[in-house]
Amino acid sequence: MSLGKTEVEYISRLTQIEVREEAVEGVAEKLSNILELFAQMEAADTKDVLPMAHPLDAVQRLRPDVVTEVDQHKKLQAIAPAAADAHYLVPQVIE
Amino acid sequence: MSWEVVIGLEIHAQLTTKSKIFSGASTAYGAAPNSQACPIDVGMPGMLPVLNQAVIGKSIMLGLALDAEIGKRSVFDRKNYFYPDLPKGYQTTQFEFPIVGQGKMEIELEDGTKKIIGVTRAHLEEDAGKSVHGLVPGQTGVDLNRAGTPLLEIVSDPDMSSAKEAVAYAKKMHELVQYLGICDGNMQEGSFRVDSNVSVRRPGEPLGTRAELKNINSFRFIEKAIEIEIERQIELIESGGTVVQETRLYDADNDTTRSMRTKEDANDYRYFPCPDLLPVIIADEDIEAIRATMPELPDAKRTRFVSELGLSDYDATVLTSSRAMAEFFERLVALTDAKDIKLCANWMTSGFSAALNREGLSVEQSPVSAEGLAGMIVRILDNSISGKIAKQVFEAMWKGEGTADEIIEAKGLKQITDTGAIEALVDEVLANNPSQIEAYKAGQTKMLGYFVGQIMKASGGQANPGQVNQMLVAKLK
Structure with a gap:
């Protein structure tokens, strides 16, 4: 499977990663190569193989339902690009 | 199409x-x-x-x-x-x-x-x-x-x-x-x-x-x-x-x-x-341990309320509409020794629910507890108060005026069950209404209701209506 300009622009929009006009062709080629690798891997027989959820052979530890965190919003907002009235500020979003 | x-x-x-x-x-x-x-x-x-x-x-x-x-x-x-x-x-x-x-x-x-x-x-x-x-x-x-x-x-x-x-x-x-x-x-x-x-x-x-x-x-x-x-x-x-x-x-x-x-x-x-x-x-x-802690589910509860407690489908549905409601009702039945389950159900679906709705409260927020309501129902059951007086007692309990017994005592609402006292009231009302007695004897049996009403009024609602009825019928023979 190979990707063209349209797909790259679409992926660029989804990932919110800007791809400059002159770079589109190169990115398309690189992504196509990656997809070819996947195509090769698809040839392997994976019937009866449980999809791997995690590379470690371990199970999730659970924590008790207890509140352990305290209010740290001042500290956290000190390193935010913008904040006001205890809210983080971002460019306006209108649905 | x-x-x-x-x-x-x-x-x-x-x-x-x-x-x-x-x-x-x-x-x-x-x-x-x-x-x-x-x-x-x-x-x-x-x-x-x-x-x-x-x-x-x-x-x-x-x-x-x-x-x-x-x-x-x-x-x-x-x-x-x-x-x-x-x-x-x-x-x-x-x-x-x-x-x-x-x-x-x-x-x-x-x-x-x-x-x-x-x-x-x-x-x-x-x-x-x-x-x-x-x-x-x-x-x-x-x-x-x-x-x-x-x-x-x-x-x-x-x-x-x-x-x-x-x-x-x-x-x-x-x-x-x-x-x-x-x-x-x-x-x-x-x-x-x-x-x-x-x-x-x-x-x-x-x-x-x-x-x-x-x-x-x-x-x-x-x-x-x-x-x-x-x-x-x-x-x-x-x-x-x-x-x-x-x-x-x-x-x-x-x-x-x-x-x-x-x-x-x-x-x-x-x-x-x-x-x-x-x-x-x-x-x-883990799954079995959780299964053991599961509460009775609403469908099962509803079915049991009908089959074991003899409630109507309607009552069972209203009383299981929330877990708090169902648990309140079950407590009430237990606290009154299941002597009159229907009476408990009626109080829950009418007086109690009406009061909650009127004030926009949930069962959990009710100012009257299951213990409180049970205290009142026990007094209906032992003939201390009539159903009518109970409404008065309930309103007072709702306003926080005390337990049923305290309110009955303070307001003097205890039902008159003393035969002598009731007989005196019956005689008094009959003596004052000779023409109605004649009408009754001439076949207007609905006059009985009139007499009961007059006697209850004279007693300030405190006479036991059952006893009044019995005595009236005997005296009018």
Whole structure:
């Protein structure tokens, strides 16, 4: 499977990663190569193989339902690009 | 030509935990902005989420109640999308291996017909934060207190074929999660959110394109919104248009739905297993331990109230409408030694419920406890007060004037059961009404009611009506 300009622009929009006009062709080629690798891997027989959820052979530890965190919003907002009235500020979003 | 309606519901039930699904921050509602958002919730790099064990138990409870398969190996995935209220850039949720698998629930419609609705799955996920507009011109504020709040998303099969069925299912699920104590069911605060997927098709045709109705916080509006959406889709198709897959918002003021955003990118969430979380393994013993703590479910309770307690279907339904109501009633019956179950039921469904409704209170907020009400019913049963006087006593108890006995004592409401005293009242009334006696003797038997009324009035409502009746009939012979 190979990707063209349209797909790259679409992926660029989804990932919110800007791809400059002159770079589109190169990115398309690189992504196509990656997809070819996947195509090769698809040839392997994976019937009866449980999809791997995690590379470690371990199970999730659970924590008790207890509140352990305290209010740290001042500290956290000190390193935010913008904040006001205890809210983080971002460019306006209108649905 | 006729149309067939297909509806599936996605219900987000916020689980009643003290802390968040992956962090130790509080989930309490209404806190100051961002005061309950810790480094994990705000998506700081290098933070490691750790799963809250309470959410596992609560999910298993729902699974058992829905007769569903429990995912003994449950996996968390990342659902990727960009929005400011989701600081990590992905929502941690479950995709391929949810905690609760296929289950089912029986609903009952207004006309008494029953229908089984399939439950596709229920999976655990974290809630997002909240965007606040208008704080600073040209910018959006973000409050992340809600980020990381545990949600159980309950997905139904597309088994409902009318707005009424959809609401019956949603209400039953709402009742169930509250019975189980896994969700407080508060729709105003967003603890129980219903999204409806609605489509129409010609009978026998494949499924039509669906539109999703989101953010509707009352059952009445859910029903109206679905009905309007069905009409819109049928009109659209009949006039040559096509339905597009999109999210629509219900506008209660204008009774219309309008497009919110198209879901053209629906399949591009790029789910993959979350490398920060390991698979959750649930042992059979864990499931059995939870099964042992399950409360009696509403359907079973309703059936038992009819078969064992001899209540009518109506009474049983009202008395099991919430777990608090049912438990209050069962306490009341126990405290009155089950001497008159029907009397307890009547007080619960009339006087008690009416008082709650009048003041907009829930059973938990009632100023009269089961012990208090039982104290009054015991006095009806031992003939200390009549049913009529009981209403007066109840109102006084409601206002906090004391226990039934204190009120009866203070207001001198004890019923007159002394035969001599009643006889004196009967004689007095008969002596004052010679013409009515004649009329009675001439065949106007309804005069009896008149005499009873006069005697009760003379006694200030305190004479025992049974005794009055008996004595009257004897004297008028």
